[in-house]
Amino acid sequence: MDTKTQNIALHDRDMPSLLLSHSARRRQRLAAVLGNGLLLAVTSFSMLAVLFIFLFIARDALPFFQHDGLREFFTSTRWYPSAGNPEFGALAIFFGSAMVTFGAILVAVPLGIAAAVCLSDVIPFALRQFVKPVIEMLAAIPSVAYGFFALVVFAPLLQQQGGHLLAVAVWIIGLPSAVLAIIVLSDVAGDRLNDRFQSLARWGIIIVLGSGALVGLMVIGKSLSALRIASGTNAFNVAIILGIMALPTIVSVSEDALQSVGRELREGSYALGATRAETIVKIVLPAAASGILAAVILGVMRAIGETMVVWMASGNASQIPQPWYNMLEPVRTLTATIAGDMGEADQVTGSSRYHVLFAMAFCLLVFSFVCNLASERIIRRARQKAGG
């Protein structure tokens, strides 16, 4: 492209008279520069928007930090913004945000990567055409509809049948993984021995470990079944729903990453006799690791910035659960606090109560900005590596 334009430029320096008169050409060039400038100005609008967002959120967040300082905000769990002597300890709220985000990632990352691998390497192209719309629809459903589902359908279900649901989930995940683990272990152990004891050892391992795993699963399932969940609106509920919401992002970005790993790598691995699973786990996934990491970061951003689901279904209790990893307790997140408290703080514009919400928004903004830069850099570097 560059050489081509150069050629044209050379060309018309040689024969200016053939094209246009001098003044007409100048006018045209002026118009081109002006037009270019205008287009650039319009395009820069998004830069301006980002700048203004940072500026205005920071402008309203600053008074809070000036007046109340950082220490209480980040270290205390006492959140009493409307008390006579208000306290703005947001640690529990930060913790709530982190907790539901972490839970959502726990749900979305394994499922999302498995689905992406399946889409790019396992199922045939014709079938993919039917799966893509499913992902797109999951991404398109408005967050308030997810929130409504979490509050009206999922929360009562959890409250009434939560223990049984958890037990069933443990069985569905635990049984196949236990079977696989036992098969692999028996195989590995069997290989070490000589032929005579091999099958004996193998069966011995299968029987011992198998019964152990069964008993373990039964005990866990029983104790989970007996679990009584006090309130269906809790961190667990929100984490599951947020996980489903983050799935489309993770699937599509990591599928792109998997696709960009070339055919040659895969074919080389197959030629060496690796199965498909071995090829993907040992060759494709490591090669696509940075793209998948970017996908996970984008998923985190989606989950932490989500408002409606957590506002409706997280219980909105500003507390760190007891014990801290107990996901079956209600929590409160940054986004939900902003959405819920602004209605009351709106009338008292200028108070600490108003500015503290901007301080939270500023933290969210900075976090998402950093995540975004990180994911961009990772993707760009991966692209350079793939290109070079």
Next chain:
Amino acid sequence: MNLKTRKILDRAFAGSGVFSILLMTAALVVLLAPMLIRGWSAIYFVATVEHRQLMLERFERGNPERVAAEINAAIAARAPLYRMIAAFEKQLETCDPENRKRYAPPLRELKKALHSLLGPAPGAIRPMLMRDQYGQMRWDRALVKLRNVLYREAWDYSDPTRGGIKSLKPRAAEFAGTPVEPLFAYLENNLDKMLLPRRTLYWQFLTDNSFDSHFFGGIWPEILGTFYLAVGAMLFAIPLGLIAAIYLTEYARETRLIGILRTCISTLAGVPSIVFGLFGLAFFINTLKVSSSKSVLAGALTLALMILPTLIRASEEAIRAVPHTYKEAALSLGAGRWHTVMSVILPAALPGILTGIVISMGRAAGETAPIIFTAAVSVGKPLALWQVFSQPTPALSWNIYNLATEHEAVDAIRHVQYGLVLTLVALVLVLNLAAIFLRARVSKHLKG
């Protein structure tokens, strides 16, 4: 490892992938099923005579004579109830004070429960609130209220470890031996004659205003508000997004400035939606003062900012998908760059751009957080076009939240909530399906 084991592991691996895709599909089905099934019940349900009376009185729908005849039949069927109560009240007046004290509170409760089932008793003063002027409109709600008449809820707090335990006590037992005792059996057996249930298609749910904080009527103000917000956001975002996409694909050279610009666009895409809401409040309303308080205009501007990156990216992709040969042919015919863009590239990229526009519009229609502080109110009249510059509006997304969590009688208006959700989800999904369809045609077109 054994070859057999490796094969098993391979199968299990593929299986886990298929499992997660199936799980995703199942999640979609589980999510949509209740909305589809129960959402319909806002429009197509078993309506009672009270519903027909409301339609006649408020909207002048239905045949006045037939409805009047039905109302009379219902009144006739209800008459024995009120006769029994009147007889009992007369008896109480003459009996000793102790009995009167004993029966007065349960009787009051009974009358209240009957009121909420059947509406005000004949001859009573017309209540102020609209929700008190009519009995139950829907048969399913009427059955719930019937239980309230037949049984009294009692809470047992004797065991402190388990919280309150609910039990139902039949009211008939409380009134044993009084003239009211047969009322309960009569009510249970003749409820259909008192309410005359009939399957009704209430499609006007989509076009009616709501009354008395959504206890009655439809969701037209919400639909209109969402329409204004989404279209307004597109009006601002499309020119900006399109020009930015054209510039980035056709004009910009990869300088440092453009690199920063691209980073800004992706940053804008990553800003949490609630932060957009706060920004809209702090900038459009408190600083620019586009309106004195919340307004559709401020909401549309905020939403426009939010969907701008999506729009830019989609349009960029669509423009890049146009084959190079188109552009080169136009340039070789002597067209200028702007001319080429306007007459060759944009028409070829138009379906792809439309796809992006349609998807962003769905996103703008469904988003709640940015409009909480900038545009949304929970109850309002449908706005005329010139009011969008100064007035806030109800919107589908906001009202789903509001009615499901902050309404005074969340359970009584479940059908309205589901109706709102179905409308919003259907709107967004139809837009997205249109986009999928458009894209399928585009790829065929550009290939062939």
